[in-house]
Amino acid sequence: MIKELIETPHAPAPVGPYSQAVKATGTMLFISGQIPFDTKGNLVGDTVEEQTQKAIENIKAILTSQGLSLNNVVKTTVLMTDLSKFSEMNETYNTYFHESKPARATFEVSRLPKDVKIEIEAIAVC
Numbered sequence: 001m002i003k004e005l006i007e008t009p010h011a012p013a014p015v016g017p018y019s020q021a022v023k024a025t026g027t028m029l030f031i032s033g034q035i036p037f038d039t040k041g042n043l044v045g046d047t048v049e050e051q052t053q054k055a056i057e058n059i060k061a062i063l064t065s066q067g068l069s070l071n072n073v074v075k076t077t078v079l080m081t082d083l084s085k086f087s088e089m090n091e092t093y094n095t096y097f098h099e100s101k102p103a104r105a106t107f108e109v110s111r112l113p114k115d116v117k118i119e120i121e122a123i124a125v126c
Helices: 048-065 081-096
Strands: 002-006 021-025 027-032 073-080 103-108 120-124
Touching: 021 048, 021 073, 027 048, 048 073, 048 081, 048 120, 081 103
Parallel strands: 073 103
Antiparallel strands: 002 021, 027 120, 073 120
């Protein structure tokens, strides 16, 4: 895989732990939105920080099953039910993607499956 982080002064600098863009070549892995559930279907965490951590840990488990890591992720989409908790999500997210920041979009939605606070999907390059 070849992954290049793109940064230009001709567009606004990222305001969080993400890249303006990521150029990637190779086979792609599309990871469906992950919610903060364990393998038995139990909710993990009450706070947005705990739920963000579990959603990303689920993404890591899928990546690991394919011999990949979070460094292979080139794009994420974060869905939240309350954007007033954005900074809390962002702080937790940054602990996972601080070295290799993928491109990212974050949206507030009215409701998520099982009434969780967060769902995160990812695209990785193999």
